[in-house]
Amino acid sequence: MNNRLTYKDSGVDIDAGNESVKLIKDSVKATYRPEVLGDLGGFGGLFALSGKYKEPVLVSGTDGVGTKLKIAFMLDKHDTIGQDAVAMCVNDILVQGAEPLFFLDYLAVGKLEPKKVADIVKGVANACKESGCALIGGETAEMAGFYADGEYDIAGFAVGAVEKSKLITADRVREGDILIGLPSSGLHSNGFSLVRKIVFERQKMNGSEYIDELSKTIGEELLTPTRLYPKTCLPLIEKFNLHGMVHITGGGFWENIPRALPDNLGVEIDGNAWTIPPIFKLIQSWGNVEWHEMFRTFNCGIGMVLIVGADEVEAVCSHLNENGEQFYNIGRVVKSNHDVKIKGGVFND
Numbered sequence: 001m002n003n004r005l006t007y008k009d010s011g012v013d014i015d016a017g018n019e020s021v022k023l024i025k026d027s028v029k030a031t032y033r034p035e036v037l038g039d040l041g042g043f044g045g046l047f048a049l050s051g052k053y054k055e056p057v058l059v060s061g062t063d064g065v066g067t068k069l070k071i072a073f074m075l076d077k078h079d080t081i082g083q084d085a086v087a088m089c090v091n092d093i094l095v096q097g098a099e100p101l102f103f104l105d106y107l108a109v110g111k112l113e114p115k116k117v118a119d120i121v122k123g124v125a126n127a128c129k130e131s132g133c134a135l136i137g138g139e140t141a142e143m144a145g146f147y148a149d150g151e152y153d154i155a156g157f158a159v160g161a162v163e164k165s166k167l168i169t170a171d172r173v174r175e176g177d178i179l180i181g182l183p184s185s186g187l188h189s190n191g192f193s194l195v196r197k198i199v200f201e202r203q204k205m206n207g208s209e210y211i212d213e214l215s216k217t218i219g220e221e222l223l224t225p226t227r228l229y230p231k232t233c234l235p236l237i238e239k240f241n242l243h244g245m246v247h248i249t250g251g252g253f254w255e256n257i258p259r260a261l262p263d264n265l266g267v268e269i270d271g272n273a274w275t276i277p278p279i280f281k282l283i284q285s286w287g288n289v290e291w292h293e294m295f296r297t298f299n300c301g302i303g304m305v306l307i308v309g310a311d312e313v314e315a316v317c318s319h320l321n322e323n324g325e326q327f328y329n330i331g332r333v334v335k336s337n338h339d340v341k342i343k344g345g346v347f348n349d
Helices: 014-029 066-075 081-094 114-131 192-202 218-222 230-239 252-260 278-287 291-297 313-322
Strands: 056-064 099-109 134-142 152-163 178-183 244-247 265-270 302-308 328-335 340-343
Touching (some): 056 081, 081 152, 081 230, 099 114, 099 230, 114 134, 178 313, 192 218, 244 252
Parallel strands (some): 099 134
Antiparallel strands (some): 056 152, 244 302
């Protein structure tokens, strides 16, 4: 009888899981909207769609953080990575005009450490609160022997709603529309396999090096969380007839902008319209990366693009100015077949 085993002996600690739930409860409840029904701990999250929509269209999105997580493991800093998970989802559904309503997270760990889980979920909850969406559920899976010590993965799932008449689709875009770029907060959560290869393999850094051009350590810069755009963009969606929006995520300018265009249109971008932030110039220099590749991999300082009709550009810009938002007039829509042309700046053509 001395050979009896328990689940804990296999590496799964149910008590630690219960402790994690206690630690995250207040953070999660702080995100609740009036439409949330029930409480934390149910088998499904409940959300009653409000009557504000006459013809609601639900928009959903899912994403993860990718290998940016490796930086969090290296620096043992986990309180902002949750914002990346939220931002990558809510920014995606936002471009179709959707107000983020609720969010669920999936966190898989090798060994469950309640304090670390609480830090991660606190980041998720803070980002949900800033985005106006409720964190109504999630899953923390302890998978003993599957992940290396101290490692985990996180993914997110967002659901939003938009009035059918306000749904933003490519058929709205017209030749002559203006592109307004909203700044990113840095690298966001894309291209980190290349970033890690350059910073840690080629440059032999460990994350603690202070970089004068950044006025912070390279680790602090790389862990800067992805910017959340709902607070800036939802009032614009409500007030104006935006023709399109583009989340500059994986694939950079070349891959993402065509997703918002009909087949017969492309864009011309003025590469001098904004100053590329130092982190992108450093990555390009350290890795000897061609600028075309940089714009195909990273946001290069522009995290969201608004496609605005020429008749509303002045009003949209005035709204952004009045609300203290930084923005750049970065280009226009032209007759073309999904071509993205960048002129000036780091490009010579």
